[in-house]
Amino acid sequence: MAATMQITFDAADPGALAAFWAAALGYRLADPPSGFDSWDQALEAWGIPEERRNDRSALVDPDGDGPRLFFQKVPEPKAAKNRLHIDIRSAVGLEGAERMEALEARCAELVALGASRAERFEPGGINAGWIVMRDPEGNEFCLD
Known part of the structure; x- marks a missing residue:
């Protein structure tokens, strides 16, 4: 079975960084899980407090060709030059x-x-x- 790839970004503000990369690459926010009309609805149903709802975000290529991009909140700021870009x-x-x-x-x-x-x-x-x-x-x- 072929592996799929995801690129993960550590971020202070996952939602804002995802919005930038979506616009830069023509990507879109990943669909909410089956059974939910929106991410807010899913997060509410799962009991995720409002202050934690920007802890992660994911983007997908609308054509299905490019890798998924995942953004996760981390407490520390970026400290050095990227080794991968x-x-x-x-x-x-x-x-x-x-x-x-x-x-x-x-x-x-x-x-x-x-x-x-x-x-x-x-x-x-x-x-x-x-x-x-x-x-x-x-x-x-x-x-x-």
């Missing part, structure tokens, strides 16, 4: 100035959603050019 492929097939213009446009969209820009790497040699960014909680990702 997500690349958002925003300029596939483009080169040079056209590629960098497409990446800059996507960068501006993501900054408007709460991301921050860290560094731009120019095309040259074997490098196609990319932009390093941070999500609203400081997790590094690249526009590629």
